[in-house]
Amino acid sequence: MATQLFPDFHIIIVPGLHDSSDGHWQSRWHRSFPEFSRVRQDDWAHPELSAWSTRLGQVRARDPRPALLVAHSFGCLTSVHSIARSAANVAGVLLVAPADPDKFKVAEVLPALPLPCPSILVSSSNDPWMRASRAAEWARRWDSELVEAGALGHINADSGLGDWHGGLRLLHRLAEKAHNGMLAISA
Secondary structure, eight states, X not given: OOOSSOTTOEEXXXXXXXXOOTTSHHHHHHHHOTXXXXXXXXXXXXXXXXXXXXXXXXXXXXXXSOEEEEEETHHHHHHHHHHHHOOTXXXXXXXXXXXXXXXXXXXXXXXXXXXXXXXXXEEOTTOTTSOHHHHHHHHHHHTOEEEEOOSOTTSSGGGTOTTOHHXXXXXXXXXXXXXXXXXXXXX
16 A cells, blocks of 8 residues: 555564553554654563564564554654664664663663664653763664754653654655665665
């Protein structure tokens, strides 16, 4: 099924701990663009990186188009872990307010090397789940473009972003980077 916004890509929403509430920008995007896929975990209250990564891999396999992952919080860690397992068919990843890997004791299983696809990491100066300095450190490790969004808390429903049009612009920018990368490979 081709999406109206991104016909070349399979857009996958990757929520974090406890899923994304109805007011969360991820859920609002999914309602606005029902052609986007969404990862559904078996246990939202107990994130287990390997199991969550496996589930993301299953969603990735459902569509042959290159995937753009739209991740939030622990979903960012899930996405990076999934890409480290296999980068096949992942064209890019938008990492929004990643949870600090140390808080979940998973830093040692996440790659500390550049991701093999374009990535944008969005951080908040007052995110309780990861200090901005730590977000910048992980962005450097993963060779992600760092976007410092200001004081938006955890960039979730409590941040009052509504449909978060700024995030959609970042997704468009990621799609352009991914498309340009695919053109360079095919040339």
